[in-house]
Amino acid sequence: MAKIKIPPVLRASTGGEREVSADGDNVGAVLNALAAAHPETKTQLFSDDGGLNRYVNVYLNDEDVRVLDGLETPVGGADTLVILPAMAGGGR
Amino acid sequence: MSVSGAEYTRRIKQQITEVDPSAVHELVNNGVAIVDVRESEEYSVGHLPGAKHVPRGYLESRIEGAVPDRSQRVILYCASGNRSALAAHTLEQDLGYENVESMTGGITLWKDRGYEVEVPRRFTPEQRERYSRHFLLPEVGIEGQQKLLDAKVLLLGAGGLGSPTALYLAAAGVGTLGIVDDDVVDVSNLQRQVIHTTDRVGVPKVDSAEEQIKALNPDVDVRKYQTRLDASNIMEIIRDYDIVVDGVDNFPTRYLLNDASVRLQIPVVSAAILGFEGQLSVFHPYEGPCYRCLFPQPPPAELAPSCGANGVLGVLPGTMGLLQATEVVKLIIGAGEPLVGRLLMYDALAATTTELKVRRDPECPICSRDPGEIADEEMGVFPDYEAFCAAAG
Numbered sequence: 001m002a003k004i005k006i007p008p009v010l011r012a013s014t015g016g017e018r019e020v021s022a023d024g025d026n027v028g029a030v031l032n033a034l035a036a037a038h039p040e041t042k043t044q045l046f047s048d049d050g051g052l053n054r055y056v057n058v059y060l061n062d063e064d065v066r067v068l069d070g071l072e073t074p075v076g077g078a079d080t081l082v083i084l085p086a087m088a089g090g091g092r
Numbered sequence: 093m094s095v096s097g098a099e100y101t102r103r104i105k106q107q108i109t110e111v112d113p114s115a116v117h118e119l120v121n122n123g124v125a126i127v128d129v130r131e132s133e134e135y136s137v138g139h140l141p142g143a144k145h146v147p148r149g150y151l152e153s154r155i156e157g158a159v160p161d162r163s164q165r166v167i168l169y170c171a172s173g174n175r176s177a178l179a180a181h182t183l184e185q186d187l188g189y190e191n192v193e194s195m196t197g198g199i200t201l202w203k204d205r206g207y208e209v210e211v212p213r214r215f216t217p218e219q220r221e222r223y224s225r226h227f228l229l230p231e232v233g234i235e236g237q238q239k240l241l242d243a244k245v246l247l248l249g250a251g252g253l254g255s256p257t258a259l260y261l262a263a264a265g266v267g268t269l270g271i272v273d274d275d276v277v278d279v280s281n282l283q284r285q286v287i288h289t290t291d292r293v294g295v296p297k298v299d300s301a302e303e304q305i306k307a308l309n310p311d312v313d314v315r316k317y318q319t320r321l322d323a324s325n326i327m328e329i330i331r332d333y334d335i336v337v338d339g340v341d342n343f344p345t346r347y348l349l350n351d352a353s354v355r356l357q358i359p360v361v362s363a364a365i366l367g368f369e370g371q372l373s374v375f376h377p378y379e380g381p382c383y384r385c386l387f388p389q390p391p392p393a394e395l396a397p398s399c400g401a402n403g404v405l406g407v408l409p410g411t412m413g414l415l416q417a418t419e420v421v422k423l424i425i426g427a428g429e430p431l432v433g434r435l436l437m438y439d440a441l442a443a444t445t446t447e448l449k450v451r452r453d454p455e456c457p458i459c460s461r462d463p464g465e466i467a468d469e470e471m472g473v474f475p476d477y478e479a480f481c482a483a484a485g
Binding site: 007008009010018044053054055056057059062064067082084085086087 | 343441446
């Protein structure tokens, strides 16, 4: 089971969970397992063609999966996926 | 059996290596550590170019800060070559430095030979007191403080992030602080915007911030821009600055700032906060990725809660703003590893930080091109821009 760090904006879709575990041997499979467990995350993560939304960055540990093999990047049980949407709050 | 001071020095000189000023002249700015061991008053009227300052009285406690590597070649000098000879002996015999020399004749002979002397900025006695803790740090020192006083930093917003950043940069002696903010102080700001005060509610934030900065450090020249950044004014406003500190609260301005800063090649120290979490990175045009390399497209409005009023822990912008201020100071004095090509995430509730790598996008619509090729009408635009802004209201 890989760990997935859930950013604040997606926590409403995961019942407030900040970190969840999901099965899968690659990034796509782990994120799909997350979407199966928490259906509201699906449209936030994936575009209509099944790829990652361009405004969501996903990191395997500290590396952007786009510079690895994207959704095909292999994931091990000790790995952590970080979902990073852009934030713009400045505390105004 | 006791000996005279002169005899003692003569004997010490036989045990160390001396080097002539002409040889040292060839080595200036050449990877050799040149250390001035005179007193502060002597150093301040002129020293060898690039020399580090470690007064002999503090030699044992401060030399490691100036020259951490004991195998590095070190040349010491003083006024005439006596104190530096004694100091060289100490470094070699007692502190294990392997490659130490003392310059014959000191700076007096150096000057007689007609070689260049660097005269540091004259600090007033008040400034010497004010910045004394910086002077004690080899990474800052007189040279770094000079750079801080000469630096021009623009703060976008005197709000949650801008407040602590402005206060600490002012305290550090950053000579020019520009502040862009069109807002007035509201009582609901005071939970986190620590540069403002209860009796200044209703006052424009730029004026309130200026008052606080001036009270803290009269060395700082405050330039106020009571406006919102937009495509028509951004190039004019940011052009003059060495570094921009970004804490703006909306995506269109972040993209606009990115594009303008890439065109003008000005580094941006960027932070964002939400709830209990913050992000921080330094976008240094052409040396690392830009904001568009990291986020090619903003999220839709429902995933971009900055568009509405959201909660934020009052301390959090303080934490993130001070990390920004730290990066700004590092960039100015040229110390350490700036947060370029890296994104730092801070989770206050978990008390954890996570660091992610940020790569330059070889196909970035902005920073993959020459600054001169970026046109006015492209700035701040991103896919679905109009729909985004309409949805964001």
